[in-house]
Amino acid sequence: MDWATIICDIQSVLGGNSSTISSTPKLSVVPQPVPTQDLRVKNIRILLNYPLDLLKEWLEFQNVDRPSLLDISQINELIKxxxxxxxxxxxxxxxxxxxxxxxxxxxAVASGADELTAIGAWMQQLKTAKIGAV
Structure with a gap:
């Protein structure tokens, strides 16, 4: 038995086309998940260099251990x-x-802007305003 025959046999068992050796297997397309609220909060926390201990404390006060257990208004309040x-x-x-x-x-986010980009621009404006005020 040669490799082509073995591959064809395997493909036929797996539901592939046994008459040709396909370089791309037939896979169903699975949509990629939208970033979770946990990831959203993590990325913003990192951008702001917000202490993880303070985030955990805030979450404990809400009786949860991760942001995705909060409703969207609570997550927005956390980010604010x-x-x-x-x-x-x-x-x-x-x-x-x-x-x-x-x-x-x-x-800006309500108008479709990227949240991390909007927060970054806001941070930059506040830094610039503070430098200008000194």
């Missing part, structure tokens, strides 16, 4: 909390960071 904690020492006025967050992140 992390962002505003990062911005705490970046603005002269307390409501400035939150107002800019609403305009540059929340509104």
């Amino acid at each position: 909390t992390m962002c505003l904690a990062w911005a705490a020492d970046k603005c002269e006025y307390p409501n400035e960071a939150e107002s800019l967050y609403q305009n540059q992140v929340v509104d």
Whole structure:
């Protein structure tokens, strides 16, 4: 028995075409999962350099151990909390960071912008504003 015959026999058992040796097996297309809320929170936490201990503490306060167990409004509140904690020492006025967050992140994401990109731009604006104010 030669290799081509063995391969054809295997393909016929697996449901492939036994008359030709196919270089690409027939596979069903499985859609890739949308990034989970856990991954969303992780990526933003890393971008902000937000302490993992504080994130775990916030989640424990909500009686969960991971963000995907929260509803979307709670996750959005968590992200806002992390962002505003990062911005705490970046603005002269307390409501400035939150107002800019609403305009540059929340509104941008609602309009279809990438959330990480919007947060990055918001962070850059706050850094620039602080440098300009010094």
